Amino acid sequence: MTDAVAAAPPAPRRRGRAVPWLFALALLAVLGWRGWHAWQARQARSAAEAHDAAEQWRALDARIDALRRDQRAQAQRIARADANNRVLRDEVLGxxxxxxxxxxxxxxxxxPARRGVQALRLDEVEMLLAIGSQRLQLAGDLDGARRAYALAAGVLDGIDDPAWLDLRQALVQERAALDALGADPKAIALARLEAFTATLAPPSALPRDSQDPALPWWRRAFARIVEVRPSQRDVAVAPADRAAGYAALxxxxxxxxxxxxxxxxxxxRSALARADGWLPRLWPLSPGLRRQRAQLAALRALPLQLALPTLGSTLQQLQAMRAAR
Known part of the structure; x- marks a missing residue:
């Protein structure tokens, strides 16, 4: 009993020893909880920072892409500006x-030697004279040449310098020669040739005496009974030969x-001479044939060229005077 009572007092000491351990455990739990919360907060901040960093990178990539697009657009604008500058530079040079x-x-x-307006008028006169002479020589346009010379005379009359009086007289003489030409010889010859061609009918058969009104009535009456053909060998008788001869004519x-x-x-002249050679092959000797051959001979004698020795003399005189001045 005494031993049991003596052994009982040490029990409170054990409780006093457990209190610090409990306090330490509580402190450790509190520290662990705080540490866990701090770690969670750090993890959240890290995640937020990583998300922000990713957003910043995406924004940075978008800005870089925009800058690249702007750079390409700027390069295109610079290229267009260079092209426009080259065009403008060429235009400025022009x-x-x-x-x-x-x-x-x-x-x-x-x-002072050209005297401004007078020089322009002389240039116009020279151009009109050249046009008139070329129209007459190349195209045979007599009316066009007369109009050009009339215009040149009107322009020359506007020059009040007495030094060009000789040129006015030369132009008056050349215009008088042009007016004296009358109609164009080529037009006259072609018109007479057309008239002669219109009188030629296709000789389908030899002409009968009954169709010639110049013969007496008794010859025309017997011609319906008796057919008379010419004895010349050069006259074509067959219809095919006559058609070929008419085509050649x-x-x-x-x-x-x-x-x-x-x-x-x-x-x-050569073509008309060959045409004259075909007439005796188509028509026998008669007054009509002699009349046709006479018309062809008259056609061969017609001139085609314009006989105007003074053509271009005013232009030559003007060029010589301007060269001398």
């Missing part, structure tokens, strides 16, 4: 060249027409 030409023209017009007349348009005297 304007400079035109300005230089205008300056040269103004300098020439301001030259028309071909020669066409060649003569073309030679007349070209004012080719040699070809004109």
């Amino acid at each position: 304007l400079g060249q035109r300005a230089a030409l205008l300056q040269d023209s103004v300098d020439k017009l301001a030259d 028309q071909l020669e007349l066409t060649l003569a027409r073309g030679a007349g348009e070209r004012r080719d005297d040699a070809a004109w």
